[in-house]
Amino acid sequence: MPKPYPIEFREDVVRVARAREAGVTLAQVAKDFGIHEMTLTKWLRTADVEDGNRPGTTRAERVELRDARRRIRTLEQENEVLRRAAAYLSQANLPKRLYPLVKELAAHGVPVTVSLRVLKLSRAPYYRWRTAPVTGGEVAWAYRANALFDAHRDDPVFGYRYLHEEAGDAGHQMSSRTAWAICSANTWWSVFGKRRSSRPRPGPPVHDDRLAFQDAKGRTRHDFTTAEDLNCVWLTDITEHWTTEGKLYLCAIKDACSGRIVGYSIDSRMTSKLAVTALNSAVARRATASADVAGCVVHSDRGSQFRSRRYVHALARHELVGSMGRVGACGDNAAMESFFALLQKNVLNTRRWDTREQLRIAIVTWIERTYHRRRRQDRLGRLTPIEYETTMTPTANLAA
Numbered sequence: 254m255p256k257p258y259p260i261e262f263r264e265d266v267v268r269v270a271r272a273r274e275a276g277v278t279l280a281q282v283a284k285d286f287g288i289h290e291m292t293l294t295k296w297l298r299t300a301d302v303e304d305g306n307r308p309g310t311t312r313a314e315r316v317e318l319r320d321a322r323r324r325i326r327t328l329e330q331e332n333e334v335l336r337r338a339a340a341y342l343s344q345a346n347l348p349k350r351l352y353p354l355v356k357e358l359a360a361h362g363v364p365v366t367v368s369l370r371v372l373k374l375s376r377a378p379y380y381r382w383r384t385a386p387v388t389g390g391e392v393a394w395a396y397r398a399n400a401l402f403d404a405h406r407d408d409p410v411f412g413y414r415y416l417h418e419e420a421g422d423a424g425h426q427m428s429s430r431t432a433w434a435i436c437s438a439n440t441w442w443s444v445f446g447k448r449r450s451s452r453p454r455p456g457p458p459v460h461d462d463r464l465a466f467q468d469a470k471g472r473t474r475h476d477f478t479t480a481e482d483l484n485c486v487w488l489t490d491i492t493e494h495w496t497t498e499g500k501l502y503l504c505a506i507k508d509a510c511s512g513r514i515v516g517y518s519i520d521s522r523m524t525s526k527l528a529v530t531a532l533n534s535a536v537a538r539r540a541t542a543s544a545d546v547a548g549c550v551v552h553s554d555r556g557s558q559f560r561s562r563r564y565v566h567a568l569a570r571h572e573l574v575g576s577m578g579r580v581g582a583c584g585d586n587a588a589m590e591s592f593f594a595l596l597q598k599n600v601l602n603t604r605r606w607d608t609r610e611q612l613r614i615a616i617v618t619w620i621e622r623t624y625h626r627r628r629r630q631d632r633l634g635r636l637t638p639i640e641y642e643t644t645m646t647p648t649a650n651l652a653a
Contacts, residue, residue, distance in 0.1 A: 258288075259534040261518060265617040266293060267300045272614050285622040287639075330363050334371040352382045398435050400425040405441045412443040459560045460575030462585065463550050473579070477588035478632065480510040483645060484539055487515065487551045487573075488589040489531065491523060491558060492596070496606040503596075503616060504531040504558070506551070507589055511645075512630055513638035514592070514620050515539050519613050525561035532564070536571045547572035554578050554586055599623070 270282045270293060283293040302309035341354050355368045369376055381388070397420060404411065404419035411419070417432035436442065464486070468474045480486040486509035493502045504527045505517040516535025520527050532551070540546045551573050553559040559577065568575050578585025600619045606612040625639050633641040 256537050256540065259516075259537050261530065262534060262538070263296050264300075265519075265613070267296050268610070268614050269618050269621075270297060271300075285618075285626065287621075327367060330367045331371050333363055334358060334368050338372060352379055355379060356383070394435070397425050397427050397431065398439065401432060401435055401441065402439070405436075410443055413437075413441070416441070458555060458577050459565055460577045462552075462578055463574065463576040464552050465578075465585070473585075475578070475585055475587065477509050480508075483508060483510050483642060484546050484549045485510060487535065487549055488586060489528070489551060489553045489559070490586055490589040490593065491527065491556060492593045493523065494597075494601045494606070494612065496609050496612050498607075498609050501606075501609045501612050502527060504528050505589075505592065505620075506531050506535040507592055508638075509588060511638045511642045512592075512633065513625060513642060517620065519616065521609060523558065525558045525563045528558040528561070528564050529567045532567050532571070532573075536573075540571075548574060550574045550576050552576040552578070552586065554583075555580050595624070596620075 266282070266286050266288065269286075270279060273282055279293055279297075280290045283290040286293075298307065301307040303311050303313075305311075337358060338351070338354060351372055351374060355365060355372065355374070358368045359365050365379070366376070368374075369379060400420035400423050401413075401416045403423070404416045407419075413433045413436040414429060416436060417427065417429050420427065420432065462473075464475050464477070465473050466476065477486070477488065487506050488509055489504065489506045491502055491504045493500050499521060500523075501519065501521060502523040503517060503519050505514050507513070508515050516531050516533075516538060518527050518530035518534060520530075536546055551568060553576070555577050558564060559575075565575065583590055596616070596619070600615050601612075606615075626637055629635045629637055630641075636644070
């Protein structure tokens with residue numbers, strides 16, 4: 254079963270269909286975007302329901318109903334936890350331990366997460382208690398802490414290194430790192446200690462540069478024409494342009510083999526979500542099976558969006574390989590920069606854009622209609638990206 258089209262892609266197609274010029278049919282718009290005319294008709298019907306032009310249940314109403322049912326179920330569970338906890342704590346002459354109560358509630362269908370949240374308990378200690386009420390490591394940690402505390406109480410001038418030595422002489426051997434961890438957790442510092450600066454240092458790059466090589470003169474070069482097959486190397490970057498309403502940001506992902514823009518995302522803010530959405534869109538449109546894009550190298554610059562934890566996790570989730578160029582070296586991603594230069598010349602700089610919506614429709618139309626299906630490239634043998642991919646892969650296996 255083919256994967257569904259990304260939501261942002263469907264919304265862009267609907268925008269283009271509604272803003273089409275006189276004489277342009279829905280069949281032509283569907284053909285430009287590589288979808289069936291009936292699919293476009295269904296998308297337009299759904300969009301009319303979402304906009305209130307047709308009767309029906311909107312996506313927001315369905316989400317709201319589902320969330321309301323979830324909240325009701327959660328409130329019922331929380332009330333059950335409070336009722337059982339009040340009855341348990343009201344008992345006299347019994348030790349008040351809440352972890353057994355959480356375990357009992359879980360046996361009756363109340364999720365552990367709900368019980369811990371209502372009772373204001375931490376999750377990790379609870380599961381440690383489930384495994385072993387008192388572990389050997391906790392006993393050893395307590396004895397070491399007592400030895401360090403005794404040494405600190407005798408002479409508060411000592412720092413953790415001297416406390417470590419005093420505890421060792423008392424028969425409690427440990428590493429200096431363990432002594433520091435115990436002292437740090439209990440704030441046992443020397444009275445003469447100085448607070449260290451908390452200013453972070455710049456970290457190393459998230460990924461290595463997997464497309465770089467050394468030329469005969471020892472200079473770092475990049476060759477973006479060596480991709481022998483589709484979904485082997487993807488290039489990505491973010492560009493921006495002003496409108497009267499403010500900036501509009503585009504994150505695009507380009508296949509280095511065919512030059513096709515396999516995924517993109519457009520938003521009014523340049524956050525990590527922009528890069529992750531573009532990556533998810535590319536995977537959804539290109540992957541007919543999980544093995545089709547697994548191992549593909551995704552090359553970018555060192556922007557904060559591509560260094561974010563959310564983006565790195567998205568790469569790992571789709572089994573993609575990250576790659577990054579040097580700081581301040583636009584030539585390390587020259588093939589992507591050339592695409593943005595074409596976009597700048599053919600769309601962005603052609604007129605003054607009043608709204609973000611107008612610019613968005615123009616960008617999407619130029620990518621899907623002109624760049625993919627009409628603009629021939631010399632390196633592809635005077636073929637368009639769609640025609641070139643058709644010669645390499647059967648049409649049934651291509652993502653529309």
